[in-house]
């Protein structure tokens with residue numbers, strides 16, 4: 001169950017959201033004019049209400065990625081992610097945002113079998129979370145499903161190149177498109193999902209030349225991750241760019257070192273509890289005189 005409104009009286013929400021119109025799927029699509037996007041599209045992942053609140057003013061789109069598998073749940077891949085997880089985290093992110101378009105990943109197994117099953121899954125995600133778009137992985141093979149959804153009121157973000165839900169078939173998370181045949185296949189995938197009606201496309205883990213070729217070839221915005229600076233926008237997993245994990249993939253730029261800062265804060269707290277330096281009189285309640 002979700003309300004889509006922020007109840008500042010019962011939460012730790014720091015601010016009342018400014019009423020305003022959210023970024024829409026047509027507005028994102030319209031950012032690319034005549035093959036170019038003058039103002040690159042900013043996208044970050046979010047899985048929780050508080051992170052959404054902090055990121056929302058800076059982003060055009062917030063992605064409730066199925067990368068929550070590894071980031072939130074400690075799972076080995078995105079394969080075990082469920083619709084329940086995506087609906088619950090999607091609703092939290094919608095409640096914590098007012099400006100950015102919120103897109104929710106369709107989890108593995110919720111859309112591949114048929115366009116009808118994909119529609120039922122997408123409708124559930126949109127109803128339960130309040131999000132305005134879904135993202136799904138795949139190219140030519142999934143294009144008929146994208147067309148089916150797009151014609152029935154479901155804005156779709158496509159995802160080509162490295163598609164992590166297919167890790168068991170791909171054999172790992174290495175960059176895609178190193179052979180001519182694979183490069184041609186990825187370009188054909190991008191064209192197929194664009195023709196099918198996706199309003200934008202995530203290109204993940206592809207060689208720079210392929211990302212540039214896709215960006216030039218299709219009319220919808222291309223959001224890169226491990227792709228190219230010439231894409232129409234960029235997305236990163238927020239916890240990666242905040243430096244929350246020891247391992248930083250090559251395509252990630254660290255904008256902070258949050259792991260070190262949290263470690264320092266936890267160590268200081270632990271020391272103060274053990275030495276009875278915390279709490280002080282400022283943090284305890286006294287009887288009123």
Ligand code: KIV
Pocket residue numbers: 045063064065066067068105202204225235236237
């Ligand atoms: O799940 C996710 O976070 C994603 C991004 C990496 C694009 O799909």
